[in-house]
Amino acid sequence: MNELRRRHRVLMVSDFFYPNFGGVENHIFYLSQCLMQRGHKVVVATHAYGRRSGVRYMTNGLKVYYIPWLPFYLQTSFPTLFGTFPIIRTIILRERITLVHGHQAFSTLCHEAIMHARTMGYKTVFTDHSLYGFADIGSIHMNKVLEFTLADVQHAICVSHTSKENTHLRSRLPPEKIFVIPNAVDTAMFQPDPSSRSQDEIVIVIISRLVYRKGADLLVEVIPEVCSLFPQVRFIIGGDGPKRVRLEEMREKYHLQDRVEMLGAVAHADVRSVLVRGHIFLNSSLTEAFCIAILEAACCGLLTVSTKVGGVPEVLPSEYIVLAEPVPARMVAAVAQAIELVPNIDPFAMHNKMRTLYSWPDVAQRTERVYHHAMNTENEDLLERLTRYNACGAWAGKLFCLVVIIDYIFWQFLQWWQPAEEIDIAPDFQRHQEQAADGTGEVVNGSLDK
Known part of the structure; x- marks a missing residue:
């Protein structure tokens, strides 16, 4: 398939989304809108905010899953490691997701969703929106979590070159796997x-x-x-x-x-x-x-x-x-x-x-190229993934491997307990007369399947 015409079905995952307000929330919303204008399907998964729980639709049919998971500190959900796997798996299968894009290192839901998606064999991308230190207790623990997550992602995105250097030093992710795409403004x-x-x-x-x-x-x-x-x-x-x-x-x-x-x-x-x-x-x-x-x-x-x-x-x-x-x-x-x-x-x-x-259409186009690169990476089996996790440290590496193995076993159980073919496929939101944004001028009618 021509790279310019490849269409992705993206699951954006973060603890930080509307009605909470901030830079990450704005980034996810505007990026999603522009990706949809370019013909991709985008679904957002976040935790519930007060009474806002379940499935909601936003501008242009952007579908948001407000998972009934309550935040416990600074709008981040309580870490469960495996508790979110059943619902993340259901969302991925219902929406026929092809790539999972997590946002913000401080988001527990983001880290867990990326781990589950990799266990299921899906390609993942991570965007880091903040700078973190190296000396205080909180940063030391967060950096180890980030090293665990980024050990198995296809690519990472940072909003500045300074942020790229910071992410590389904190996670030991090779610089060639980190792209710099700045924020934008409406x-x-x-x-x-x-x-x-x-x-x-x-x-x-x-x-x-x-x-x-x-x-x-x-x-x-x-x-x-x-x-x-x-x-x-x-x-x-x-x-x-x-x-x-x-x-x-x-x-x-x-x-x-x-x-x-x-x-x-x-x-x-x-x-x-x-x-x-x-x-x-x-x-x-x-x-x-x-x-x-x-x-x-x-x-x-x-x-x-x-x-x-x-x-x-x-x-x-x-x-x-x-x-x-x-x-x-x-x-x-x-x-x-x-x-x-x-x-x-x-x-x-x-x-x-x-x-x-600075324009969001430009950010979306550059992010789209990162998705293309991620989808073109080779598929790996569990042993290849465990090799990278094991390299994260003498003790931490073995702990990471144990977590991934348990996640894999849990996935096999979910496959038996609720087979994928028994999960209903969600219909796509019909978008009429979409103007293709890849420069071809082609008009695409109806859903993404056409």
Whole structure:
């Protein structure tokens, strides 16, 4: 079959999906929509969110399985190793899935689904959305879990070259199996509006979760100094979190109530209306694999000041961002430099540049190529897979092999207990007059089977 015309049936798996909101959730949704526009079938599997359980349909017939598995910590489901196998197997067989795509290293459901899919002989791809350390207890355990999962995937995707290096060092996955595909933004949602800006002040916008990792403590030091040096500067802070109290205390201590506006949590639908009020966007993250927030700000025409961490330096052209080390004095100097540059910034030129650099159709096309590579890899038997797991460590390797062997035995039991031919096939959502997105201009009618 011609590679350009190959159609995949993809199962996206992650603990993080709507109605929860974040970068991973947006990535999965927009990527799924664009893959569907290119003629692929996409199904999402995640855990239940409150009363949202069972099967739901979203835009353009995107089917979502909200597995009745309750989260127990930071929206991740409780690890069971084998407890999710029956339902993952049922979804794969019902939807005639050909490839499983897991997202986010912190997702328990993602790791388990990839293991089960590999046991069943399906090809898998993993996308890492975050950076992790190497020294603290949590990172050490997470990195070992990631090494276990990536020992048997066909390919991995990272959102920046810094993220690729981080994933390679943490998992020991060969670099040639890791692809770099950046995030994107729906530029139609983030249009500049210079008329919403103040003409007498320089407004600096901050939209972030107010937590330690996002540098909220750094803001406590930077904001009073900037306000002292530049009387024409005003801050708008959107977001919520445990560090919000520190920012409010700072505002009270330095009597900045009229210069620092605290909005609290901002719905994603309202983010643009906040961004267009500003001239400068300030990002103080201490670690970041990509940072979609500065991309949204650039689409709205804001000059960015950001900490020089992780994959941030890869996101924007140098003329649209001022980088500084995550030190208060350096950040203040970067803000001062940005204030001088603001008059020279054309918001619409910046928006048009972002539209050409980052688009979800481009991300989908590049992800599609990764799927092609994964599907072309050779099939392996259990012994070949166990060899790779055994290489993960003197003790850990043997433990990983034991887990995979038990998973294989459980699969054989499920094959006997509920044969595949007894599982009903789910009908595909009918999409009429789909315009093929591979450049051929061909119109495909009806379902994916045609």
